[in-house]
Amino acid sequence: MKSYRERxxxxxxxxxxxxxxxxxxxxxxxxxxxxxVSLLVTPLLAACTQEAPSxxxxxxxxxxxxxxxTDLTGPYASISPPILAGFKDYAEMLNKKEGGIDGxxxxxxxxxxxxxxxxxxxxxxxxxxxxxxxxxxxxxxxTFAIKKLAEEDRIPIVTQAMNMSLYSxxxxxxxxxxxxxxxxxxxxxxxxxxxxxxxxxxGRAWKIGFLAWDIAYTKGGLxxxxxxxxxxxxxxxxxxxxxxxxxxxxxxxxRLVDAGADVIFVSLCASxxxxxxxxxxxxxxxxxxxxxxxTPGKIxxxxxxxxxxxxxxxxxxxxxxxxxxETPWGAWHEMDKFDGIRQRNDWMIEKYxxxxxxxxxxxxxxxxxxxxxxVIAAAIERAVGNVxxxxxxxxxxxxxxxxxxxxxxxxxSGDLSFADYEGDRIGVELVRPAAWDAARTTRLPIGDFMRVxxxxxxxxxxxxKPHPGMYVx
Amino acid sequence: MLPxxxxxxxxEQDMAIxxxxxxxxxxxxxxxxxxxxxxxxxxxxxxxxxxIGYTLVAMLGLNILTGxxxxxxxxxxxxxxxxxxxxxxxxxxxxxSAWATLPFSAITAGFIGLIFGLPALRVKGxxxxxxxxxxxxxxxxxxxxxxxxxxxxxxLGVDRPAIGGFVFDSEEKFFYLIMIITIVMVFFxxxxxxxxxxxxxxxxxxxxxxxxxLGINLSYxxxxxxxxxxxxxxxxxxxxxxxxxxxxxxxxxxxxxIWWLGxxxxxxxxxxxxxxxxxxxxxxxxxxxxxxxxxxxNWFPGVSHQIFAALGLLIxxxxxxxxxxxEPRGIHHRWELFKLYYRLLPFSY
Numbered sequence: 158m159k160s161y162r163e164r165x166x167x168x169x170x171x172x173x174x175x176x177x178x179x180x181x182x183x184x185x186x187x188x189x190x191x192x193x194v195s196l197l198v199t200p201l202l203a204a205c206t207q208e209a210p211s212x213x214x215x216x217x218x219x220x221x222x223x224x225x226x227t228d229l230t231g232p233y234a235s236i237s238p239p240i241l242a243g244f245k246d247y248a249e250m251l252n253k254k255e256g257g258i259d260g261x262x263x264x265x266x267x268x269x270x271x272x273x274x275x276x277x278x279x280x281x282x283x284x285x286x287x288x289x290x291x292x293x294x295x296x297x298x299x300t301f302a303i304k305k306l307a308e309e310d311r312i313p314i315v316t317q318a319m320n321m322s323l324y325s326x327x328x329x330x331x332x333x334x335x336x337x338x339x340x341x342x343x344x345x346x347x348x349x350x351x352x353x354x355x356x357x358x359x360g361r362a363w364k365i366g367f368l369a370w371d372i373a374y375t376k377g378g379l380x381x382x383x384x385x386x387x388x389x390x391x392x393x394x395x396x397x398x399x400x401x402x403x404x405x406x407x408x409x410x411x412r413l414v415d416a417g418a419d420v421i422f423v424s425l426c427a428s429x430x431x432x433x434x435x436x437x438x439x440x441x442x443x444x445x446x447x448x449x450x451x452t453p454g455k456i457x458x459x460x461x462x463x464x465x466x467x468x469x470x471x472x473x474x475x476x477x478x479x480x481x482x483e484t485p486w487g488a489w490h491e492m493d494k495f496d497g498i499r500q501r502n503d504w505m506i507e508k509y510x511x512x513x514x515x516x517x518x519x520x521x522x523x524x525x526x527x528x529x530x531x532v533i534a535a536a537i538e539r540a541v542g543n544v545x546x547x548x549x550x551x552x553x554x555x556x557x558x559x560x561x562x563x564x565x566x567x568x569x570s571g572d573l574s575f576a577d578y579e580g581d582r583i584g585v586e587l588v589r590p591a592a593w594d595a596a597r598t599t600r601l602p603i604g605d606f607m608r609v610x611x612x613x614x615x616x617x618x619x620x621x622k623p624h625p626g627m628y629v630x
Numbered sequence: 631m632l633p634x635x636x637x638x639x640x641x642e643q644d645m646a647i648x649x650x651x652x653x654x655x656x657x658x659x660x661x662x663x664x665x666x667x668x669x670x671x672x673x674x675x676x677x678x679x680x681x682i683g684y685t686l687v688a689m690l691g692l693n694i695l696t697g698x699x700x701x702x703x704x705x706x707x708x709x710x711x712x713x714x715x716x717x718x719x720x721x722x723x724x725x726x727s728a729w730a731t732l733p734f735s736a737i738t739a740g741f742i743g744l745i746f747g748l749p750a751l752r753v754k755g756x757x758x759x760x761x762x763x764x765x766x767x768x769x770x771x772x773x774x775x776x777x778x779x780x781x782x783x784x785x786l787g788v789d790r791p792a793i794g795g796f797v798f799d800s801e802e803k804f805f806y807l808i809m810i811i812t813i814v815m816v817f818f819x820x821x822x823x824x825x826x827x828x829x830x831x832x833x834x835x836x837x838x839x840x841x842x843x844l845g846i847n848l849s850y851x852x853x854x855x856x857x858x859x860x861x862x863x864x865x866x867x868x869x870x871x872x873x874x875x876x877x878x879x880x881x882x883x884x885x886x887x888i889w890w891l892g893x894x895x896x897x898x899x900x901x902x903x904x905x906x907x908x909x910x911x912x913x914x915x916x917x918x919x920x921x922x923x924x925x926x927x928n929w930f931p932g933v934s935h936q937i938f939a940a941l942g943l944l945i946x947x948x949x950x951x952x953x954x955x956x957e958p959r960g961i962h963h964r965w966e967l968f969k970l971y972y973r974l975l976p977f978s979y
Contacts, residue, residue: 229923229935229936229939229940230936230939230940230942230943234936238934238935238936241935242935266924267924268920268921268923268924269920269923269924269935269939269942270920271885272880272883273881273883273886273916274870274874274878274880274881275681275685275870275874275913276916276917276920278677278681278873278874279674279677279678279681279917279920280920282672282673282674282676282677282801283674283677283921285673285674286672286673286674296880297878297880298878298880298881301785301876301878301880301881302874302876302878302881304875304876305787305874305875305876306874306875309799320783320784322784371771371774372774372783372880373783373784373879373880376783377783400767400771616784630777630778630782630783
């Protein structure tokens with residue numbers, strides 16, 4: 158009887174039709190044997206060739222890596238590109254102008270994960286395998302998706318998420334680089350209540366209606382606003398919550414105006430607020446501020462941060478001049494007030510040859526991304542100063558970098574601090590009321606910075622007097 | 631078709647899924663390779679394998695409903711959410727262990743699916759698609775407005791599952807948990823479609839009028855298909871929430887439901903292997919695109935990142951369109967042709 162080797166060698170590979178059944182069995186046996194041997198040998202080879210986990214380098218690393226989860230093709234696609242541009246530009250500027258952090262360049266690893274939790278987790282793991290020290294995310298949904306993993310890995314997340322439940326009760330993993338709800342939403346109401354509406358002259362308290370998208374961010378500020386309205390005698394006439402991305406708000410707007418609203422708080426996102434403003438104009442609801450507050454049937458639209466974007470305002474240029482909102486950021490022409498704005502402008506001119514030229518480059522969003530990377534860089538630099546490069550890890554950045562961090566120089570916003578009160582996890586808390594500056598295509602600050610009282614940072618609130626559609630968890 | 635030279639000599643042989651020694655060898659080799667994966671891949675690849683695992687479970691359910699029974703659903707992601715939120719609510723509010731919540735996740739999702747499957751008794755095709763689309767929106771609305779029960783806009787967190795002191799707190803541990811459950815679900819699905827129930831599903835799909843004439847209770851089998859589909863979704867939701875650690879309304883988007891349906895076609899609608907091909911190709915394609923778009927952005931710094939990111943959507947949509955036009959029977963069919971070629975190899979006919 159022929160051995161397997163002889164049988165194998167007798168195979169005629171050039172004429173497979175002549176292969177006998179026995180030979181087929183030989184091929185199968187060889188194939189199976191090869192697979193089995195591969196299976197056994199591959200892990201051994203992999204184990205032998207794998208680099209041993211390196212001990213913390215005594216000297217400086219080649220680079221310091223930061224992971225960024227963004228949403229360029231999901232629901233936040235209209236606001237994420239300028240945020241990512243600002244984030245990457247600050248790192249690039251830092252590397253070019255100052256040689257990175259203590260001579261070590263910053264490397265930004267980013268991924269477009271839409272709002273997909275599975276993609277976010279996968280990208281997080283990929284970045285973790287590449288030894289990122291800090292993670293960053295553009296939204297509450299993405300921050301929630303990786304929070305648990307980051308807690309286990311002790312990797313801090315510096316995020317633009319505005320959902321208060323991420324910061325209250327405070328964790329040492331999630332840090333907001335910018336203002337969170339209801340800081341941004343209440344600023345405008347306090348401004349209107351204390352500086353615009355004269356109760357003595359008008360002879361009554363003013364009335365407010367709310368128009369909000371049915372998502373975490375846009376509803377997040379409602380409880381705080383309800384509480385403020387209750388405590389300050391402002392009558393709430395209705396809350397209209399609509400699913401995104403609704404394009405026709407006329408019914409909701411009419412209902413609020415018919416209920417007697419003097420102000421409509423527009424808590425929408427991206428270009429939808431422009432559409433709502435356009436419909437307000439077409440319905441004859443808009444007028445200059447003085448006329449609007451004195452005329453029944455006219456309203457003052459106050460816009461949340463995401464609604465007060467360049468894309469929204471460009472969508473309705475005629476209506477935008479009647480809208481008001483807020484800004485925690487300095488505008489590009491305020492170089493004398495904010496040294497960070499001067500630094501940013503210089504960089505933009507050096508890199509792009511100009512400052513702003515398209516709706517994609519929303520200044521507020523860009524500043525938010527710029528500011529986020531600045532917080533991360535400052536935290537890493539502070540941690541390195543405290544523990545040195547050899548002991549730098551996520552935990553060191555949390556304890557010795559982010560905890561109690563204060564930044565006072567080169568800011569594009571007001572004060573930035575994580576040390577204003579016990580458990581402070583929100584970097585920027587100073588916000589200014591603003592109008593839309595169509596000529597400069599940016600937000601025009603119309604008042605001083607305000608700090609919203611912490612007692613309004615509530616995740617849930619039931620109004621004393623119920624109103625139609627009120628939102629209560 | 632059996633491999634040349636292999637004959638069925640008994641009923642058991644006829645019913646066997648794995649028939650030859652070669653197939654047994656290949657199967658065992660595959661299992662060893664699969665379970666040895668944590669030895670030679672990084673956490674990132676294990677995460678992908680885990681994502682493929684629970685995506686496959688969700689797609690298997692959809693395949694039973696759509697591929698075998700011919701009933702369409704565009705709400706599968708929401709049913710996955712029901713499973714996830716059931717586990718989260720029971721764990722968060724009542725302190726149940728993860729293991730105790732697993733059957734409830736499956737059953738709750740199944741019963742919710744049953745409710746949304748009721749319109750299938752009156753409508754089919756496009757109209758049924760619209761009613762399941764309604765399910766997607768209604769269920770997400772419930773997640774958003776469920777107050778303390780669902781955590782509303784802030785969602786609910788869960789603790790990692792544990793057996794005694796052994797906590798599933800790493801990607802490796804989750805890999806084994808997810809793979810074991812996934813294999814059990816594949817086995818269940820594979821056997822289900824070979825039973826009287828499975829054959830009834832196929833009869834309903836191929837011609838419901840003829841099936842009814844043959845004595846098949848259409849209402850019963852259509853609702854059963856919805857129930858089973860959503861039980862699979864519930865199990866997928868359970869796996870997903872414990873893998874991620876929290877339930878949040880944004881984690882169960884409509885687009886998932888649509889992509890899963892599209893990639894079932896890519897994999898091969900109406901076959902278990904097709905669902906496997908579909909889940910693997912869906913997760914790997916998305917991952918490949920997620921890695922590729924920043925690379926392209928770095929290679930061409932003058933071009934907006936958004937353009938390269940949008941390429942991802944374009945490619946994903948294009949893959950589905952190409953398969954629908956050129957190979958509507960999916961990768962599974964090509965795989966069958968490939969196997970057939972080698973089974974006939976010694977013979978020219």
